[in-house]
Amino acid sequence: MKRTIYFDNSATTPVDPIVAAAMASFQEQYYANPSSMHQSGRQVREMVEKARCQVAKLIHANPVEIIFTSSGTEADNLALVGLFEALGQPFHMITSRIEHPAILETCKYLEWRGATVTYLGVDETGAVHSDALKAAIRPETRLVSIMTANNVAGTIQPLPQLIDISHRHGALFHTDAVQAAGRIPVDVAQGIDLLSLSAHKIYGPKGCGALFVRRGIHIEPLLHGGGQESGWRSSTENTTGIIGFGEAAAITSRGMVKETARLVRLRERLIEGIALQIPNAYVIGDRYRRLPGHVALGFAGQEGEAVKLLLALDEAGFAISAGSACSSSHAAEPSYVLQAMGFNPLQARGGLRITLGRFNTLDEVDLFLEVLPGIVSDLRPITSRIDANR
Numbered sequence: 001m002k003r004t005i006y007f008d009n010s011a012t013t014p015v016d017p018i019v020a021a022a023m024a025s026f027q028e029q030y031y032a033n034p035s036s037m038h039q040s041g042r043q044v045r046e047m048v049e050k051a052r053c054q055v056a057k058l059i060h061a062n063p064v065e066i067i068f069t070s071s072g073t074e075a076d077n078l079a080l081v082g083l084f085e086a087l088g089q090p091f092h093m094i095t096s097r098i099e100h101p102a103i104l105e106t107c108k109y110l111e112w113r114g115a116t117v118t119y120l121g122v123d124e125t126g127a128v129h130s131d132a133l134k135a136a137i138r139p140e141t142r143l144v145s146i147m148t149a150n151n152v153a154g155t156i157q158p159l160p161q162l163i164d165i166s167h168r169h170g171a172l173f174h175t176d177a178v179q180a181a182g183r184i185p186v187d188v189a190q191g192i193d194l195l196s197l198s199a200h201k202i203y204g205p206k207g208c209g210a211l212f213v214r215r216g217i218h219i220e221p222l223l224h225g226g227g228q229e230s231g232w233r234s235s236t237e238n239t240t241g242i243i244g245f246g247e248a249a250a251i252t253s254r255g256m257v258k259e260t261a262r263l264v265r266l267r268e269r270l271i272e273g274i275a276l277q278i279p280n281a282y283v284i285g286d287r288y289r290r291l292p293g294h295v296a297l298g299f300a301g302q303e304g305e306a307v308k309l310l311l312a313l314d315e316a317g318f319a320i321s322a323g324s325a326c327s328s329s330h331a332a333e334p335s336y337v338l339q340a341m342g343f344n345p346l347q348a349r350g351g352l353r354i355t356l357g358r359f360n361t362l363d364e365v366d367l368f369l370e371v372l373p374g375i376v377s378d379l380r381p382i383t384s385r386i387d388a389n390r
């Protein structure tokens with residue numbers, strides 16, 4: 001297989017070699033069940049608890065507030081359904097129209113169970129406005145769930161204002177920080193009550209996530225059984241995954257300030273290079289209030305060609321995304337996120353996402369800038385090529 005330059009770090013990140021090595025050596029030596037009382041079990045328990053501290057540190061939480069789950073999706077489900085089960089009805093919650101399906105589909109499920117959900121719109125950059133939240137919040141609003149940063153547009157939400165409004169009205173605040181944690185500073189001390197994480201977005205393994213639940217908040221578990229994770233989530237722990245998650249969180253915490261600045265430099269070079277060479281390119285989402293390595297683009301008049309463009313880039317050795325990885329089976333359908341941001345259905349089908357990560361280099365960005373203009377111009381709709389020849 002020829003070498004691919006991987007620019008799809010929002011879909012998932014490569015496992016950091018240090019994480020992979022830690023997981024491999026753990027897996028070989030430490031197979032005991034962390035609930036076992038013998039020495040081997042106690043050793044594994046210690047290592048799981050160390051990983052809990054490492055994950056907690058990434059978001060400035062107390063380790064007792066971290067519940068390991070099987071994914072970001074499970075963390076989102078546990079937050080919403082767990083709170084609904086704990087508080088009972090009437091249950092009104094507020095979310096946004098651009099959340100990940102892990103939130104939106106869970107909201108649909110809660111509606112089926114009798115909850116009421118308000119879906120806030122966003123502006124053309126993908127930001128939720130505090131006025132919209134103020135208008136929607138009610139005395140029976142129990143929960144507000146707004147993602148820290150969006151996976152499709154990259155836009156970072158104004159969490160402090162949204163948290164403030166939620167708390168002033170007595171609602172808890174949950175944020176899906178799966179895309180944001182490890183990429184921008186995330187601190188639960190700003191008033192976050194529940195927060196979802198996923199290991200595979202921070203150079204850790206797939207199939208491992210966590211939910212932060214502020215001490216004193218009660219949620220009902222989704223899984224019932226042996227009472228692991230202090231009863232919040234029964235099932236023998238995915239110990240290898242948890243060790244990898246902890247190591248990934250520790251590496252990310254240590255290097256974040258430098259890495260964020262480096263990724264912003266790469267992102268800006270990419271955006272500026274594209275703007276110089278491809279006049280019909282436009283940036284989707286907020287120009288600056290966006291995730292460090294996240295570039296979402298459209299090409300005016302060529303939106304119908306997005307999938308062809310993605311495949312041509314793939315052929316040229318670049319892995320990028322159309323919209324979000326979760327919707328690859330719907331690649332030809334307009335993105336609900338872009339539609340919520342005001343793009344028409346054709347434009348909403350035409351978004352491309354280039355997401356840079358830890359292992360990308362300046363040379364790779366420059367190579368992309370050499371290749372992209374030719375591919376875009378080859379895909380010009382037939383009419384404009386005829387026009388250009390005139």
Ligand code: PLP
Binds near residue numbers: 071200
């Ligand atoms: N939330 C957001 C914002 C995501 O981008 C994703 C994954 O793409 C998830 C949740 C789901 O995480 P996981 O893949 O760990 O289930």
